[in-house]
Amino acid sequence: MDADEENRLVAFRDRFALTQLELDRQGAYSKVVKAAVLRDLMSGILPTRAKIEGQVPFNFQKNEQVIWLFNGVDYLEDNTRTEHVGRSSGVSIRVAKGVYCRVGAFRGHPVSRTARVHVDTGMMAVTNKHLYFGGGRKSLSPLCKDCELHSLLRWCWNNTRRRQRQATGFRNGRRVVHVQPAG
Numbered sequence: 417m418d419a420d421e422e423n424r425l426v427a428f429r430d431r432f433a434l435t436q437l438e439l440d441r442q443g444a445y446s447k448v449v450k451a452a453v454l455r456d457l458m459s460g461i462l463p464t465r466a467k468i469e470g471q472v473p474f475n476f477q478k479n480e481q482v483i484w485l486f487n488g489v490d491y492l493e494d495n496t497r498t499e500h501v502g503r504s505s506g507v508s509i510r511v512a513k514g515v516y517c518r519v520g521a522f523r524g525h526p527v528s529r530t531a532r533v534h535v536d537t538g539m540m541a542v543t544n545k546h547l548y549f550g551g552g553r554k555s556l557s558p559l560c561k562d563c564e565l566h567s568l569l570r571w572c573w574n575n576t577r578r579r580q581r582q583a584t585g586f587r588n589g590r591r592v593v594h595v596q597p598a599g
Contacts, residue, residue: 417451453484462544473550474541481544489540491554498528 425448429439439445449465456463466482476482506520538551549556 417448417455419455422448422452450484457483472541473539473555474548476541476543477545480546483542483544486540486542488537489549490534491536491538491549491551492532493535494530495533496528496530498526500524501527 428434436445453463453465456465462481463483464481466484468482468485472485502522502524504520504522506518508516508518511517536551536554538549538554540550541548
């Protein structure tokens with residue numbers, strides 16, 4: 417969406433005296449604002465459209481600017497479980513009544529399975545420097561230090577363009593943290 421389209425939409429809103437609540441019943445207003453934020457970011461301008469009302473569970477740095485706040489974001493982690501699969505063979509020898517001695521061997525190999533598990537649902541903040549997550553059980557401030565801005569832009573773009581529940585991973589130390597948009 418370019419600036420002319422945005423200006424026409426603002427003129428339409430003003431002409432018919434529509435409120436933000438009326439425009440955002442189906443999420444249309446939020447989509448337009450997200451598109452404008454992405455347009456500003458793509459052109460190298462840090463947007464000032466995000467207005468924080470009330471309290472947020474994050475302590476931002478002094479020169480950190482909020483780009484967008486997402487509510488109802490699922491926090492997922494990859495959980496790896498290992499089990500040994502194989503077979504055993506051997507012989508049981510009766511030593512006395514009710515007492516047996518078993519001689520045998522187990523041949524197997526470890527099988528690792530990775531599953532993505534839901535940890536918490538909460539709020540995610542995207543700033544010009546960090547990515548934050550805060551929920552009822554899990555709170556990571558910041559979730560991703562020194563994230564590259566293009567990774568954050570890609571996440572915002574995917575969340576705006578495709579409303580499917582597809583997880584995007586960000587590296588945080590040795591584990592991969594997946595954030596999944598609600599919706």
